[in-house]
Each structure stands twice: as C-alpha cells, then as structure tokens.
Amino acid sequence: MQGFAVALQPMNLLWCFVGVVLGTVVGVMPGLGPPATIAMLLPLTFLMNPASAIIMLAGIYYGAKYGGSTTSILLNVPGESASVATCFDGYQMARNGRAGAALGIAAIASFIAGTVGVIGIMLVAPPLARMALAFSSPEYFALMALGLAMVVLLAGRSMVKALLATLVGLWLAGIGTDLFSQTSRFTFGRMELLSGIDFVVVAIGVFAIGEVLANMEGREAAKALPVPKGWRNLLPTLQDLKDSRFAFLNGSVVGFLIGVLPGAGSTIASFISYGLEKAVSRRPEQFGKGVVEGVAAPEGANNAETGGALIPMLTLGIPGSSTTAVLLAALVLWGFKPGPLFIPENPALFWGLVASMYIGNLMLLVLNMPLVPLFAQVLRTPAYILYPVILGIAMVGVYSTSGSLFDVWLLAGFGLLGYLMRKLDYPSAPLILGLVLGGAMERALRQSLMMSDGHVSILVSRPVSAVMLSLALLILLMPVFGKINRWRLQALEK
Amino acid sequence: MKKAFALAVGMALAVPAFSQSFTPSRPVEVVVHTGPGGGSDVLARAMVLIMEKEKLLPVRMQVANKPGGGGAAAAAYLAEKKGEAHTIGIFTGVWLTNPLTSAEAKVSLKDLTPIVRLLLEPAVIAVKADAPYKTLGEFVNAAKQKPGELKQSGGSITSRDNVVRQQLQKVSGARWQFISFPGGGERIAALLGGHVQMMVIEPNEAGEHIRAGNMRLLAQVSDARLPAFPNVPTLKEAGFNVTPVPQVRGVVAPPGIPRENVAYWEGVFKKLTQTESWKKYVADNQFEEAYQNAADLSRFYEEFSNQMRGVLQEAGIKLVR
Amino acid sequence: MRAAKADFWSGLALGGLGGFIIVQASRWEYLGADGPGPGFFPLWYGIAMAALSLALVFFSVTKPGSERINWDGAGRAFTTWLALAVSVALLKVLGFLVCFAALTFFIVAVMYRRPLWVAAAVAIGATAAFYLVFPFALGVKLP
Numbered sequence: 011m012q013g014f015a016v017a018l019q020p021m022n023l024l025w026c027f028v029g030v031v032l033g034t035v036v037g038v039m040p041g042l043g044p045p046a047t048i049a050m051l052l053p054l055t056f057l058m059n060p061a062s063a064i065i066m067l068a069g070i071y072y073g074a075k076y077g078g079s080t081t082s083i084l085l086n087v088p089g090e091s092a093s094v095a096t097c098f099d100g101y102q103m104a105r106n107g108r109a110g111a112a113l114g115i116a117a118i119a120s121f122i123a124g125t126v127g128v129i130g131i132m133l134v135a136p137p138l139a140r141m142a143l144a145f146s147s148p149e150y151f152a153l154m155a156l157g158l159a160m161v162v163l164l165a166g167r168s169m170v171k172a173l174l175a176t177l178v179g180l181w182l183a184g185i186g187t188d189l190f191s192q193t194s195r196f197t198f199g200r201m202e203l204l205s206g207i208d209f210v211v212v213a214i215g216v217f218a219i220g221e222v223l224a225n226m227e228g229r230e231a232a233k234a235l236p237v238p239k240g241w242r243n244l245l246p247t248l249q250d251l252k253d254s255r256f257a258f259l260n261g262s263v264v265g266f267l268i269g270v271l272p273g274a275g276s277t278i279a280s281f282i283s284y285g286l287e288k289a290v291s292r293r294p295e296q297f298g299k300g301v302v303e304g305v306a307a308p309e310g311a312n313n314a315e316t317g318g319a320l321i322p323m324l325t326l327g328i329p330g331s332s333t334t335a336v337l338l339a340a341l342v343l344w345g346f347k348p349g350p351l352f353i354p355e356n357p358a359l360f361w362g363l364v365a366s367m368y369i370g371n372l373m374l375l376v377l378n379m380p381l382v383p384l385f386a387q388v389l390r391t392p393a394y395i396l397y398p399v400i401l402g403i404a405m406v407g408v409y410s411t412s413g414s415l416f417d418v419w420l421l422a423g424f425g426l427l428g429y430l431m432r433k434l435d436y437p438s439a440p441l442i443l444g445l446v447l448g449g450a451m452e453r454a455l456r457q458s459l460m461m462s463d464g465h466v467s468i469l470v471s472r473p474v475s476a477v478m479l480s481l482a483l484l485i486l487l488m489p490v491f492g493k494i495n496r497w498r499l500q501a502l503e504k
Numbered sequence: 505m506k507k508a509f510a511l512a513v514g515m516a517l518a519v520p521a522f523s524q525s526f527t528p529s530r531p532v533e534v535v536v537h538t539g540p541g542g543g544s545d546v547l548a549r550a551m552v553l554i555m556e557k558e559k560l561l562p563v564r565m566q567v568a569n570k571p572g573g574g575g576a577a578a579a580a581y582l583a584e585k586k587g588e589a590h591t592i593g594i595f596t597g598v599w600l601t602n603p604l605t606s607a608e609a610k611v612s613l614k615d616l617t618p619i620v621r622l623l624l625e626p627a628v629i630a631v632k633a634d635a636p637y638k639t640l641g642e643f644v645n646a647a648k649q650k651p652g653e654l655k656q657s658g659g660s661i662t663s664r665d666n667v668v669r670q671q672l673q674k675v676s677g678a679r680w681q682f683i684s685f686p687g688g689g690e691r692i693a694a695l696l697g698g699h700v701q702m703m704v705i706e707p708n709e710a711g712e713h714i715r716a717g718n719m720r721l722l723a724q725v726s727d728a729r730l731p732a733f734p735n736v737p738t739l740k741e742a743g744f745n746v747t748p749v750p751q752v753r754g755v756v757a758p759p760g761i762p763r764e765n766v767a768y769w770e771g772v773f774k775k776l777t778q779t780e781s782w783k784k785y786v787a788d789n790q791f792e793e794a795y796q797n798a799a800d801l802s803r804f805y806e807e808f809s810n811q812m813r814g815v816l817q818e819a820g821i822k823l824v825r
Numbered sequence: 826m827r828a829a830k831a832d833f834w835s836g837l838a839l840g841g842l843g844g845f846i847i848v849q850a851s852r853w854e855y856l857g858a859d860g861p862g863p864g865f866f867p868l869w870y871g872i873a874m875a876a877l878s879l880a881l882v883f884f885s886v887t888k889p890g891s892e893r894i895n896w897d898g899a900g901r902a903f904t905t906w907l908a909l910a911v912s913v914a915l916l917k918v919l920g921f922l923v924c925f926a927a928l929t930f931f932i933v934a935v936m937y938r939r940p941l942w943v944a945a946a947v948a949i950g951a952t953a954a955f956y957l958v959f960p961f962a963l964g965v966k967l968p
Contacts, residue, residue: 049540049569052549143697170881174839177874181846181867187574188863190684192605192662192821193853195863196846201580201608204573219909223902272689326696327712328689335687339546342708345788349712395947398929401909402955405921414577415917422913426906433899434831452866453686459861460683461655461699 022062026366029066030374033073037090038081044074044090044333052340060344061359065366067340071333072124072316072367075276076374079116079309084109085400087218091209092276092312094442095284097217099297099304106300114246115302116309117378119258123310124371126262127269127317131364136353139325142270147457148469150271152478154451157278159482160285161440172440175431179444182207183452190456202416209277212445214404215421216438220428222397250302257287257303261310268311269318272328276315277446283311289485317367324352324360526768528590531564535593537578539571544594547623547753551594554781560772575599576609583611587760592619592769595756600805601662601812607824613805617761620773621754621796621804623786626726627664627704628736630719632695640723640742643702647678654680655700657691661821664751665704667812668725670819671746672739695719706751707732707790732790749811752794754801770797832885840878846871905932926952 036047048067055063078093083100096116103112130138161176162169185196186206197203261283268279287307288297297304322328327349329335341348346356353360408421431438462468470476534552536544545567552565570578575598582593595613603612629640637643647654658665666682673679683700685691688709694700696718707730713719723742724733739746755773757766776782777795786793796804816823850871854862908931912924926948934944 045540049545049549049567053553056553143693146694146697146699170877170884174874174877174881177870177877178839178842180870181842181874184867187606189660189686191854191863192660193863194606194608195853195867196849197608199608201573201576201610204576204606204608205571223906226902226905227899272687272693322689322693326689326692327709328693329687335542335689336540339540339542343546343550347712350716350718351712395933395951398925398932398947399951399954401928402925402951405913405916405925406955409921414572415913418913418916422906422910425909429902429906433896434835436835453684455866456861457683457685460681463652463681464856 022065022362022366023369025058025062025066026069026370027373029069030073030076030370030377033070033075034077034080034374034377036070037074037077037079044071045336047074048333048336048340052343055340055344060341060346061362063344064337064341064359064363065370067337068320068363068367069370071337072120072313072370073374074333075312075316076117076120076378079120079305079312080113083112083116083305085218085396086221087400087404088210088213091213091446092280092308092315094213094217094277094439095280095308096305096312098284098439099300099302102300103302103305108300111246111250111302112300112305114379115250115254115306117375118246118251119254119261119306119310120313121371121375122258123262123265123312123314124317124374125368127266127314128364128368128371130266130314131317131321131367135321136325138270139321142272142322143326145271145474147454147461148472148475149478151451151454151458151469152475152482153268153271153278154447154454156478156482156485157282157285157447158443158451159485160281161443162485162488168435171436175436175438176440176444179441179446180448180451181444182212182441183445183448189453200416202414206449207420207445208408208417209442209445211408211417211420212424213442214408215424216428216431216441218400218404219421219425220432220438222400223425223429224432225397246302253301254303254306256290257283257306258310260287260290261307261312262314265311265314266318269315270321272322272326275331276312276319278450279311279315280308281443281446283307313371320363324348326350327352526589526762526765528561528563530590531566532561533568533591534565535568535570535578535582535591537571537575537593537596537599539569542571544596544753545569548594550785551776554779554785555772555776557781558776558779560775560779573609574602574606576602576606576611579609579611579613579616582616582756582758585758588758589761589765591758593756595754597664597750597752597808597812599756600809601816604809604813604816604823604825605662605821612825613756614809616759617757617766618798618801618805619755619757619766619769620798621752621794621801622773622777623753624726624792624794625706625751625753626724626730626748626790626792627668627751628707628710628724628733629668629702629722630695630705630710630714631702631722632698633718633720635701635720637702637722638720640737640739640744643722644672644676644678644744647680648676651679652681654702656680656682657685657694657700657703658682659686659691660684661819662812662816664725664749666819667749667815668704668746670815671749672744674818675744675746708788711790726792730790730792731787747811749808749815750794752804752808754796766798829885829888833882836878836881836885840875840882843871843873843875843878847875908932922952922956925955 032047033044036044047070051067055067058066074090075092078088078090079096079100081087082093082096083104086097086101088094088097100112100116103109158176161172181196183206185203187194187204194204264283264286265276265279268282269276284304284307287303291297291301291303293301319331319334323334323338327338327347329338338348346352346359404421405418408417409415428438431441458468459466469479534548536542536548538544548567552567555561555565570581572578575596578593579599582591585591593616599613603609631637631643637646643654656665656669658669660666661682661684669680669682683694685694691703692705692709692713695703696713702722704725710719710721711732714721721733721736724730724736724738725748726738727748729736729738739748755769757769774795774797777793783793813823846867850864850867853864853867855864855868856862908928912928915924929951930944930948933947
C-alpha cells in the first residue's frame with residue numbers, strides 16, 4: 011500500500027503519463043522499439059530520482075505494446091515483433107470495416123491483461139521466479155515445439171505449403187553464426203549476415219510491403235480500407251466483449267506465465283495465445299478472417315508478458331527480453347543491484363513501480379479509447395498517399411534498428427517474397443513462426459542433448475516437457491485424425 | 505615599427521596554433537558493438553556521463569550502437585571512417601578473437617588505430633550454494649572421476665568462459681562439458697536451477713546472488729585477489745598453474761589517424777582514469793583498472809592474439825586466420 | 826496460369842533450396858564431441874523441405890485443381906517493386922529524402938495516374954513530413 015503512496019505522488023503520475031505517451035508513439039513506429047528509446051533517455055533519467063525514472067521507463071515499455079497494435083491493425087505493419095499475431099485478425103477486421111472495434115478490443119484486452127499481470131507480480135513474484143528456474147532447455151524445446159505445432163492451426167488450405175513456409179522460416183532463423191561452434195552458416199560470405207536476419211526486417215517486408223505491392227495491382231484504389239461507420243464499427247460491441255471472454259483470460263495467463271520464463275518473449279506468448287484461442291474456439295475456421303477474439307488473445311498475451319518479464323528481472327536480476335535488459339542496465343547504472351535481495355531492500359521502489367504499472371494501464375485505456383475513432387480516420391487517407399508513406403516508414407524503421415543499408419535491401423527482397431507468397435497461396439504466418447522459434451528451438455534441443463549426453467530420452471523423462479511435447483504431437487496429428495474421420499464417414503455412407 | 509609589432513603579435517598567436525595538436529570541434533561518436541543495454545553500451549554510456557560531469561571534452565559524445573557479427577559490424581564501420589577524427593570505438597577482446605574464427609569478420613583490431621586500454625574484467629568461478637564442492641580442487645577432482653558428466657554454462661566456445669575451462673582441463677586432465685547459452689541471464693538460471701554445476705561469471709553479476717546466499721565462489725580468475733573477495737583464492741593459489749586470459753576493454757579509432765589525435769585521446773582518457781567518478785565506477789562494478797597507452801596497447805594485442813590462438817587451437821576450434 | 830503450374834515451379838524452387846541446404850549441412854559437423862553440431866538441425870529440415878517440395882510437385886501434377894492465378898495486375902506490382910529496389914539502391918548515393926520523394930512521385934504519377942502536380946505535391950509533402958518527424962523530432966537517422 012505504501013506503493014500506491016509513492017505512485018500517486020503528482021510528480022510520479024506525471025512521469026508515468028510521459029512514459030506511456032512516449033511508449034505509445036514509439037510502439038507505433040515500426041523498428042523503433044522500447045530498448046532504443048529507453049537507452050536514449052538514460053542520461054535524462056539521472057536528473058530524476060530513481061523511482062520516477064523507473065516508473066517512466068516502465069511506462070514506455072508497456073505503452074509501446076499498446077502502440078504496436080495500432081499499426082498492425084490499420085496497416086498490417088507490425089509495430090514490433092509481438093504485434094505480428096495481431097495482424098492476422100486485426101487487419102482483416104479493418105478490411106471488414108471494423109477497425110475501430112479491433113483497436114478498441116486490443117486496448118481493453120491489454121488493460122485486462124496488464125492488470126492481471128500486476129496482480130500476478132504482487133501475489134506470486136518470488137515463488138514463481140523460483141519455479142521458473144526449474145524450467146530448463148528440455149522444457150524450452152518442448153515449448154517451442156508446441157508453438158511450432160501451432161502452424162497446423164494456422165495452415166489454411168494447403169498443409170504442405172504451410173509446412174514448407176515453416177521450414178523456410180527455420181532456415182532463415184539459422185542464418186548466421188552458430189552459437190555453439192562459432193561456424194558461420196548460410197552467410198554467403200557476407201559480414202552483415204553474421205548475426206542473422208533481424209525478425210523485424212522479415213516481418214515488415216513480408217507483411218507490409220507485400221501488402222502494398224498486392225494492392226498495386228488494382229488500377230483504381232480509391233481508399234485503402236473502408237472507414238468504419240457507425241458505433242458498431244467504431245467501438246467494440248457488447249457481443250464482441252462477450253466473444254472475447256475466454257480470450258481475455260487466455261491472453262493474460264499465457265502471456266504472464268511465458269513472460270516469467272527468462273528468454274521466452276512476447277512473440278511466442280502472443281502466438282501461443284492465438285493458437286490456443288483458435289483451438290478452443292467454436293468458430294476456428296473464421297480465424298484469419300477477422301474475429302474479435304483473434305485480436306484480444308494475442309494483444310492480451312503481449313501485455314501480460316510485460317508484467318511477467320519484470321519478475322525475473324527484479325527478483326533474480328535476470329532479464330527476460332531485450333527491453334528488460336535495458337531496464338536492468340538502467341537500474342545498475344543508477345547504483346541498484348537487482349537480484350534476490352532487491353525487493354526486500356528496496357520495498358518503496360518496487361511497490362511504487364508495481365502500483366504505477368496499474369495506474370499506467372488505466373491511463374493507457376483512458377487515453378486510447380477516445381483516440382480509437384480518431385486513429386480509424388487514418389484509413390481515410392487516399393491510397394496513393396498512404397502506400398508510399400508506408401514504404402517510407404518501413405525503410406526508416408528498419409534502418410533505425412540496425413543502421414545498415416543491407417537490411418533495407420533485405421526489406422525489399424522480403425517484400426517481393428511476401429507478394430509472391432500471396433499470389434502463390436503460401437501462408438505467411440508459418441514463415442514468421444518458423445523464423446521466431448527456429449533459433450531458440452535449435453539451441454534448446456542442442457543444449458538438452460548436451461545435458462543428457464546424447465540421450466534423447468531427456469525430453470520425455472521430465473514431466474513438464476513430456477506433457478508439452480505430447481500436446482504438440484496431438485496438435486500435429488489433428489489433421490490426420492480429421493482425415494481418418496472423414497474417410498470413415500465416407501465409408502459409412504457407401 | 506607597427507609592422508614588426510603586428511608581425512610579432514601574429515607570430516605569437518600563430519605559435520600556439522601550430523603546437524596545438526587537435527581538439528574535437530563536433531560531437532564525437534562512440535561506437536559500440538552491442539545493442540542498448542549490452543556490456544559495451546553500458547560502459548560507453550557511463551563513460552560519456554563521467555566525461556560530461558568532469559568536463560573533460562569540449563564537445564558532446566554520442567553512443568552509436570552498431571551490433572552484429574560479434575563486433576564485426578562495428579569494426580567494419582570504424583574501418584570505413586578512415587581518417588575521421590571524431591569517431592572512436594569501445595572494443596573488447598571479442599574484436600580480436602572474432603576475426604580468428606570467422607571468415608566474414610574482415611576487420612581486426614590490428615587494422616584500426618589503438619588508443620588506450622582501459623579495463624580488465626576479472627571473473628570468478630561459481631557454483632550453487634548447496635553444491636558439494638568447497639574448493640576448485642574438489643570440483644576438478646569430481647570431474648576427473650566422472651569425465652564428461654559435470655557441466656558448465658557459459659557463452660560461445662570462443663568466450664573467456666570456455667578459455668578458462670580449456671586451460672583448467674589441460675593442466676588437470678579432467679574433462680567436463682560446456683553448454684552455451686546466449687545470455688547471461690539464462691546461464692545464471694541454468695546454474696541456479698541445478699541444470700549445470702559450475703559457471704564462470706563476472707563478479708558484479710554474481711554479487712547479488714552471493715549476498716543472497718544462492719551462489720558460492722570457488723576461485724577468482726585474476727592475478728591478484730580482488731578487494732571485494734579477500735577470502736577467495738586465485739587460480740594459482742588454488743593450485744592451478746594457468747595464466748588468466750583477461751577480458752579486456754579499451755578504446756580504438758579508425759585507421760589513418762594522425763599522431764597528435766592519438767596523443768590527444770590518450771591524454772583525455774588518462775585524465776578520465778584519474779577522476780574520482782571513474783574510480784568509483786570501476787570499484788562499484790568490480791573492474792580492474794588497467795590503463796595502457798597506445799604503444800603498450802599494440803604490444804598487448806600481439807600477446808593476447810597469440811594466447812588466444814594457442815588456446816583455441818588446443819580446444820579444437822578451426823581458425824581461419 | 827493455373828495454380829497447379831505455379832505450385833509445380835515453386836515446388837521445384839523449394840526443392841532446390843532444400844537440396845542446397847542438405848549439401849551445405851553435410852559439410853558441417855553432424856554430431857560433435859559435446860552434442861549435436863551445426864549440421865544437425867539444418868540437415869533435418871533440409872531433408873524435410875526437399876521431401877515436402879517433392880510432394881508438392883507430385884500433387885500439382887497428379888491433382889491439378891482448376892483454379893487460376895490472376896496475374897493481371899502483377900505487372901504493376903512488379904514495376905512498383907522495381908521502383909522500390911532502385912530507390913533502395915540509390916539510398917547510399919542520394920540519401921533517403923531524395924529517393925523517397927522520387928519513389929512517391931513515381932507511385933502517384935505512374936501507378937495511380939494522378940496529375941503530375943498532385944504527384945509532386947504529395948511527394949514533397951510526405952518527404953517534408955518524414956524530415957520533420959524523424960530526424961527533427963525524434964532524432965532518428967534517415968538512411
């Protein structure tokens with residue numbers, strides 16, 4: 011409760027506000043992410059007291075998550091890697107004229123999830139952190155395998171093509187220097203490929219630029235997307251909220267738990283949440299065409315992961331993602347030592363932070379809801395202005411992450427690939443999934459086998475990983491069961 | 505008469521202009537090879553702050569992140585800025601070892617202009633607090649009895665973590681596994697979760713866990729005992745005759761920089777190391793003060809490269825240069 | 826073009842990629858001293874890729890659907906892409922602002938057949954906006 015006292019001080023409220031606004035702006039810009047922004051503001055933070063500073067920086071962190079969904083929904087441009095899953099249904103909703111509803115549900119889902127995250131931190135932080143330590147390479151591998159099995163759910167019409175796309179994604183993930191042996195793989199002698207291909211480049215290329223190119227086909231493209239009309243489409247309806255009931259829960263819990271694991275990030279959380287939602291939904295075949303819970307689940311997961319990731323950072327000093335790594339560095343720079351003794355020794359700071367997170371989430375909701383109709387008006391822009399601008403934003407965004415022209419080339423290349431994939435009916439979601447999970451999955455597999463001296467049994471002898479792998483197998487076999495079922499029915503009919 | 509006077513004044517003014525070597529006139533770019541939050545980035549930002557606080561430079565400094573390729577991108581960037589006096593870079597040992605193993609990393613530290621060496625980062629060998637090993641000797645003996653069973657978490661196989669392991673294995677004949685994890689956080693998690701038995705870790709990373717009683721130190725990887733750990737033996741004291749390979753950080757500049765610029769930078773950094781803020785920073789982070797000027801730094805490159813070559817070859821890692 | 830034919834060619838292309846991966850992977854260590862080496866994973870997914878591509882090619886030949894792919898607008902899309910590629914190529918020489926303005930002008934004028942003055946206005950306006958927002962307000966460097 012002392013935390014609320016700290017968080018409600020007017021100065022801290024102000025910094026919280028600044029943080030979330032800045033975060034939202036940053037999140038909207040593709041490529042410009044929270045880590046870089048926080049790093050840029052570090053010198054400024056020395057003039058503030060640490061509590062205010064970390065409140066502001068945390069505000070940036072989850073403000074960015076909110077912002078990322080805006081461009082995903084309106085323009086099919088993921089604002090950051092975790093927003094990719096939001097693109098699937100969010101953009102489709104926008105095409106159906108329901109952009110406002112999509113934005114709104116994203117904001118609400120994020121708020122609920124963020125709140126759950128905060129409650130989670132308050133109640134279970136230290137014990138959960140200890141449990142997270144038991145999670146090791148075999149479990150990570152199983153988690154990744156489960157995520158990858160989701161491709162079955164994202165497949166669309168041709169399973170073969172979906173699997174091929176996933177494999178290409180795995181290949182792209184493997185480009186670069188192998189961690190274990192320091193051999194360069196698939197780098198074609200180019201230094202720029204040594205650390206692999208940045209996910210942002212691929213995602214923006216395939217999604218955004220591919221989309222723009224596809225839209226170029228029509229001679230007359232008056233407006234990019236239908237502008238939502240009427241309250242039904244500008245804001246989520248009660249029916250939407252009802253549909254999303256489970257998604258809210260799903261996103262919050264999945265996101266939070268995955269966030270707690272050091273090394274597993276919000277991208278995985280949002281994909282798994284999306285897949286889970288589709289698996290339990292009553293209308294799975296509609297996913298990908300614009301169902302509201304397809305937006306609510308990943309957005310919630312995205313936001314809850316923020317809360318979860320702060321747990322290992324604050325209780326063990328272990329960063330869970332690149333943003334938490336910067337936050338950690340900031341704490342160290344100010345003279346704190348995050349670790350097991352951080353919370354007992356700095357209760358005011360910790361609880362102040364937690365309380366401000368709750369307030370920040372509230373602020374974001376209040377800020378964003380009225381802005382939703384405003385954002386939706388962006389769609390009014392005529393295509394001939396909008397599309398070049400998207401191309402420009404893409405180029406700037408990609409360049410700003412790495413400062414390398416080579417990446418901009420890659421962007422163009424992946425744009426072409428995205429367009430071709432669209433034409434040839436190859437689904438792009440599995441490609442992204444493969445890319446995101448491929449690296450981590452390979453590492454986890456090799457680490458596991460090293461730990462077990464080559465015995466593959468380590469993957470099933472440990473309970474958690476065994477469960478997850480069985481689930482993954484089940485999901486993979488679902489289409490086979492479905493086919494067998496259909497044969498049976500056909501045979502019965504004869 | 506007036507003419508002579510004017511001439512004299514002119515010359516008097518000109519003389520300082522000639523002997524004045526170099527002062528930066530635009531913001532200086534500090535290149536680091538990690539993203540925001542990474543080791544070199546944090547060091548660079550701390551350095552920039554201290555420089556501004558102590559007013560050691562007439563201009564601002566700006567950190568430029570050029571991540572990629574384990575330092576290759578940053579090194580290549582510096583190499584391109586030939587003769588540019590307003591760009592410097594923070595290097596670590598990786599800049600020297602990466603070109604040895606990676607064909608694409610074409611620019612080595614030797615292609616750039618050395619300025620100064622600033623810091624050495626010591627390391628400590630840690631185990632979980634409830635492990636049965638109280639000394640390094642016990643751990644190594646246990647490993648000898650069960651070759652290949654015990655495990656160590658660390659970075660890539662060219663990192664210092666593995667170098668220490670190779671050296672210890674060589675002198676003792678024991679063998680234990682090395683499992684790479686991409687981030688310090690994951691390595692610590694692996695140790696604390698009981699999935700690996702030992703790790704080599706930087707003292708400031710381990711500090712909090714030691715205080716909380718989660719970790720125990722077996723030895724220090726340095727020549728002399730660090731003030732923060734008076735009771736932990738060094739490698740030699742623990743009975744292992746290996747020369748610790750240091751983790752080094754310093755400053756480089758693009759190639760083709762004139763002699764006066766180097767001297768200027770040497771001066772600035774020397775003054776930096778003498779400030780109280782810097783000394784405090786070094787002590788807080790448990791680094792070792794290890795200033796060397798440019799000439800000594802060049803010699804250090806050679807020694808370090810040769811040492812690393814030897815270790816890597818013994819470890820069976822393919823060298824490309 | 827029939828969808829099946831496109832599948833045939835793309836299947837072959839992916840099969841080629843799979844083959845390439847297998848060849849590369851076999852040059853690296855499959856199983857190292859400590860565990861699986863760098864060749865392990867790529868070999869397996871290379872094999873999977875080759876196998877699945879063959880399946881795709883097979884299906885496209887034996888079970889061709891009747892769908893057609895509409896390539897009508899593709900020419901415009903490719904032209905746009907070419908314009909993008911050219912502008913990326915020129916980034917190093919001319920810088921972002923110029924290249925972006927040129928690209929925008931091209932898209933508006935050629936692709937959308939708007940009057941030239943509209944194209945110019947949009948190009949200049951958008952470029953100015955970029956300049957103001959990015960380097961000026963946010964301090965982000967432009968390519």
